[in-house]
Amino acid sequence: MWSSRGHGARIAALTVIGTAIVLPLVVFVLGPNMPPGKGTTVASSQVTDNTVLLVVMTPFTVFILVYLVYAVVAFRAKPGESLVDGAPLRGHFRAQLAWLVSTTAAVLFLAIFGTTELLADNGAGGGSGPNPVTKPGGAVLPVQVIGQQWEFTYRYPTYGGVETATLVVPVGREIAFHVTSLDAIHSFWAYELGVKADANPGVDNVAYVKPEKVASFHIRCAELCGLWHGYMSDTGYVVSDATFASWIKARQRQFAPIMKYLPKYATSYTPDPPFRAG
Amino acid sequence: MRRRRLVEFNLLTGVVLGVVGFYVGWWLGHLVKAPSLDYFDDTGQNDIALFVAYFTGVIGFLVGLGFANYPVQRMLGRPPSLREKETEGAGRYFRLCTDHKVVGIQYLIGIGAFIFIGGLNAMLIRFELLRPTHLAWNGNNYLTLVGLHGTMMMGMMTSGILGPFANYFVPLMIGARRMAFPRIEALTFWLLMAAGTILMTALAFGGFPTGWTGYAPLSEQANMGMDAYIAFFALVGLSMTLLGLNMLATVITMRAPGLSWSRLPIFVWGTVSTSVLMLLAAPVLISTLFMLALDRTAQTTFFDSQAGGSPYLYENLFWIFGHPEVYILALPGMGIVLELLPVFARKPLWGYRLAVTGMLGIALLSFLVWQHHLFVSGINADLRPFYMLSTELISLPTGFIFVCALGTLWAGRIRLTVPMLFALAWIFNFLVGGLSGVFLSDVPSDVTTHGSFFSMAHFHYTIMGGLIFAFFGAVYYWVPKMTGFELDERLAKIHFWVMFVAFNSTFGPLLVIGFLGMPRRVVTYAGYLQGANDWVSVSAFVLGASMLVFVANLVWSQVFARVPAAANPWGSKSIEFQLPSPVPVHDFDRIPTFGPDPYPYGGVEDAGFDGRRPVISPARPTP
Numbered sequence: 001m002w003s004s005r006g007h008g009a010r011i012a013a014l015t016v017i018g019t020a021i022v023l024p025l026v027v028f029v030l031g032p033n034m035p036p037g038k039g040t041t042v043a044s045s046q047v048t049d050n051t052v053l054l055v056v057m058t059p060f061t062v063f064i065l066v067y068l069v070y071a072v073v074a075f076r077a078k079p080g081e082s083l084v085d086g087a088p089l090r091g092h093f094r095a096q097l098a099w100l101v102s103t104t105a106a107v108l109f110l111a112i113f114g115t116t117e118l119l120a121d122n123g124a125g126g127g128s129g130p131n132p133v134t135k136p137g138g139a140v141l142p143v144q145v146i147g148q149q150w151e152f153t154y155r156y157p158t159y160g161g162v163e164t165a166t167l168v169v170p171v172g173r174e175i176a177f178h179v180t181s182l183d184a185i186h187s188f189w190a191y192e193l194g195v196k197a198d199a200n201p202g203v204d205n206v207a208y209v210k211p212e213k214v215a216s217f218h219i220r221c222a223e224l225c226g227l228w229h230g231y232m233s234d235t236g237y238v239v240s241d242a243t244f245a246s247w248i249k250a251r252q253r254q255f256a257p258i259m260k261y262l263p264k265y266a267t268s269y270t271p272d273p274p275f276r277a278g
Numbered sequence: 279m280r281r282r283r284l285v286e287f288n289l290l291t292g293v294v295l296g297v298v299g300f301y302v303g304w305w306l307g308h309l310v311k312a313p314s315l316d317y318f319d320d321t322g323q324n325d326i327a328l329f330v331a332y333f334t335g336v337i338g339f340l341v342g343l344g345f346a347n348y349p350v351q352r353m354l355g356r357p358p359s360l361r362e363k364e365t366e367g368a369g370r371y372f373r374l375c376t377d378h379k380v381v382g383i384q385y386l387i388g389i390g391a392f393i394f395i396g397g398l399n400a401m402l403i404r405f406e407l408l409r410p411t412h413l414a415w416n417g418n419n420y421l422t423l424v425g426l427h428g429t430m431m432m433g434m435m436t437s438g439i440l441g442p443f444a445n446y447f448v449p450l451m452i453g454a455r456r457m458a459f460p461r462i463e464a465l466t467f468w469l470l471m472a473a474g475t476i477l478m479t480a481l482a483f484g485g486f487p488t489g490w491t492g493y494a495p496l497s498e499q500a501n502m503g504m505d506a507y508i509a510f511f512a513l514v515g516l517s518m519t520l521l522g523l524n525m526l527a528t529v530i531t532m533r534a535p536g537l538s539w540s541r542l543p544i545f546v547w548g549t550v551s552t553s554v555l556m557l558l559a560a561p562v563l564i565s566t567l568f569m570l571a572l573d574r575t576a577q578t579t580f581f582d583s584q585a586g587g588s589p590y591l592y593e594n595l596f597w598i599f600g601h602p603e604v605y606i607l608a609l610p611g612m613g614i615v616l617e618l619l620p621v622f623a624r625k626p627l628w629g630y631r632l633a634v635t636g637m638l639g640i641a642l643l644s645f646l647v648w649q650h651h652l653f654v655s656g657i658n659a660d661l662r663p664f665y666m667l668s669t670e671l672i673s674l675p676t677g678f679i680f681v682c683a684l685g686t687l688w689a690g691r692i693r694l695t696v697p698m699l700f701a702l703a704w705i706f707n708f709l710v711g712g713l714s715g716v717f718l719s720d721v722p723s724d725v726t727t728h729g730s731f732f733s734m735a736h737f738h739y740t741i742m743g744g745l746i747f748a749f750f751g752a753v754y755y756w757v758p759k760m761t762g763f764e765l766d767e768r769l770a771k772i773h774f775w776v777m778f779v780a781f782n783s784t785f786g787p788l789l790v791i792g793f794l795g796m797p798r799r800v801v802t803y804a805g806y807l808q809g810a811n812d813w814v815s816v817s818a819f820v821l822g823a824s825m826l827v828f829v830a831n832l833v834w835s836q837v838f839a840r841v842p843a844a845a846n847p848w849g850s851k852s853i854e855f856q857l858p859s860p861v862p863v864h865d866f867d868r869i870p871t872f873g874p875d876p877y878p879y880g881g882v883e884d885a886g887f888d889g890r891r892p893v894i895s896p897a898r899p900t901p
Binding site: 034035036045046049050053057061064065067068071072075077081083085086087088089090091092095096099100103104107110111114115117118119123124125126127128129130132133179183184185187189191194195196197198200201202203204205206207218220221222223224225229230231233270 | 417418420421487488489491493495496499500583584588589590593623624625626627628629630631632652653654655656657658659660662663666667670671673674677680681684685687688689690691692693694702705706709713716717720721722723724725726728729730793794795797798799800801802803804849879880
């Protein structure tokens with residue numbers, strides 16, 4: 001039988017070694033590849049956030065797994081052994097205190113870190129309600145996202161309120177998505193942008209993002225909204241400023257004849273018909 | 279001498295009166311006419327009739343089972359003459375019976391059947407997801423499967439451990455011969471059976487599209503299957519409230535001499551903390567669903583944003599119930615695991631007070647975190663840091679449970695029996711579940727993971743990997759005690775290993791798939807995720823097959839092989855194992871008294887309860 005002190009030392013050593021092996025892998029291999037990629041400022045900070053969470057978790061995870069495997073191997077009763085009791089240990093004040101202190105420190109660190117990230121990134125790409133507490137300084141391009149069963153349409157209020165079926169945004173400019181719904185609750189999830197905001201009827205839910213790469217991105221509805229929820233997906237595009245200017249000009253020309261039929265731009269719309277749709 | 283009755287009250291009369299009640303209510307409901315309800319006339323949809331039918335159907339079912347007999351006889355001034363206290367025969371399992379042991383076994387089989395149906399739904403869901411495009415089910419049927427799976431599991435598993443095992447063993451563990459309210463105890467079970475049947479009738483009314491959350495306004499648009507969801511969950515809520523009330527009353531008032539709070543076995547503490555949550559959270563669910571039902575029938579507008587209501591109100595109310603609900607699912611599992619580890623490590627529970635603090639801390643904090651389900655909804659956005667903090671704080675009491683589990687293993691004499699394997703697997707699974715939960719609690723990370731397969735995989739790790747694994751640990755630990763017949767150990771080990779590997783092979787990849795951008799509850803998905811989804815589906819089928827191994831084991835060993843179980847096969851020092859298998863009808867010859875230590879392992883022979891000397895004499899014949 002190994003000595004009790006030896007067990008503790010071995011578990012500690014294995015934990016340190018395991019953490020030393022896993023941590024660099026987390027930081028340098030897994031971390032940079034964490035979703036949702038680095039296409040926008042908020043997406044990059046979500047990647048950082050995911051990496052930090054993994055780093056904080058790593059030592060605890062390694063410790064618990066090492067302990068679990070070690071305990072099952074080292075403290076296992078021999079096969080056929082008659083019932084022998086283990087040591088009547090009922091607790092260990094210092095071990096419990098150490099656990100309490102370390103988990104509390106980790107939790108408080110994560111909460112403070114998450115809050116700073118949330119405020120620094122103006123809601124970190126998440127829907128922040130009609131009046132976000134932090135807003136980006138400088139010029140912002142508003143784009144309205146209107147969810148309905150079962151598609152998204154997009155309005156550009158600063159371009160005469162033109163409404164399109166495709167989402168196109170310029171690179172390098174701060175975008176404010178104003179997400180609302182005509183019927184059920186939807187959720188506008190632009191995966192590579194790192195944006196997710198619920199579309200509630202009668203609510204203007206704002207999410208900020210600044211695209212940094214010209215690329216296409218996936219859009220999916222992330223809140224169950226009825227029959228064709230599974231088909232409510234779309235592709236959006238981040239394009240250069242010049243491309244965006246010409247694209248929006250073409251859309252304005254294209255839709256000029258029907259603009260008078262569209263409701264005036266507003267932060268929310270009354271659905272029609274107002275009652276059960278399905 | 280019992281007078282011979284014209285009609286015996288049992289399950290058959292219950293079902294007959296239930297069906298009769300349903301159709302009477304259906305007819306009555308169609309008599310309701312009002313100008314504001316003309317809307318229903320041309321839709322072929324009559325929610326009022328269906329709600330009335332469910333109500334009268336449940337009343338008929340309960341009357342048919344004999345629940346009205348006692349109050350009616352007492353009102354007429356006659357002695358109650360129900361056979362609810364009968365002591366033997368298989369018939370008592372098909373009647374209203376107030377023996378806590380009979381109710382426990384009824385729960386095990388009844389709930390098990392509905393959970394099996396819920397599991398079959400999961401298999402059908404995974405079958406559809408073998409292809410990124412349409413394969414077998416249309417959109418409506420797929421969503422109905424998703425809704426039935428989620429609702430059935432969330433509804434039935436709330437009582438998955440408290441129903442069978444707490445009803446059976448808490449009275450024994452506290453040295454009582456019954457629960458505080460035995461008739462209510464039976465009522466909680468039969469309400470669940472009525473509820474499960476009602477949920478299945480959703481299929482006859484076009485299914486429902488909302489999943490288990492039932493978010494308005496989608497649930498207000500939905501067709502009549504939605505009413506089945508509402509009736510189901512309201513009945514489950516009622517059952518939970520009564521179960522929690524009954525458990526608390528029992529543990530508070532009926533503990534045997536010497537059994538102070540600090541001497542309770544940890545499973546009783548798990549039951550107590552769960553019961554507190556049930557008693558406080560489930561009524562919110564009932565009220566919320568009542569409002570939803572009024573919106574659907576009486577044209578109130580609680581959740582209609584065009585008429586002064588708010589969908590946020592539903593989300594808020596639902597999650598005020600819904601987050602305690604997930605701890606109603608987690609806490610009994612923790613209780614089971616901490617109860618099993620001392621037995622199979624042959625040690626006292628390490629850090630008993632810390633574990634109790636952890637359970638009560640979880641119960642308290644679980645009421646303060648509900649808006650983390652709404653981080654991106656735009657509601658109370660300024661309060662997100664608070665909910666982030668409170669959610670992350672819950673890892674502290676959860677950490678207490680972990681450290682107590684790990685500490686109990688320290689320097690033990692670990693025997694890897696089947697219940698112990700399930701308990702150890704719980705530690706691993708719940709670790710993964712807890713760590714993945716940290717991503718969901720952190721707002722910037724939640725922006726990607728919210729509403730994705732990641733969150734789905736996360737709560738399957740905590741509920742299936744946590745609760746269901748603990749449930750099976752309890753099944754293998756206690757069922758021989760309950761029925762008196764052993765379970766086959768070889769089949770049990772096959773069950774465990776297939777289940778453990780297939781479970782992780784199913785839900786581990788789902789964490790990744792969610793991170794890669796696949797939302798929950800979708801019938802189609804991006805083509806590049808097909809390989810991973812096929813892997814998950816095949817693993818899920820293997821996971822389903824492992825359940826068949828369990829069912830085969832249960833049927834074979836309990837119906838055909840019938841090897842009598844020893845009184846104490848595990849060498850447990852818990853009181854129920856000092857009684858014969860199965861436990862005799864009157865439980866104890868005399869009420870036991872308890873010493874200071876619920877886990878007297880490790881050479882402290884006299885510290886435990888007095889019951890280690892036989893509390894039932896072998897000489898006395900058991901009825």
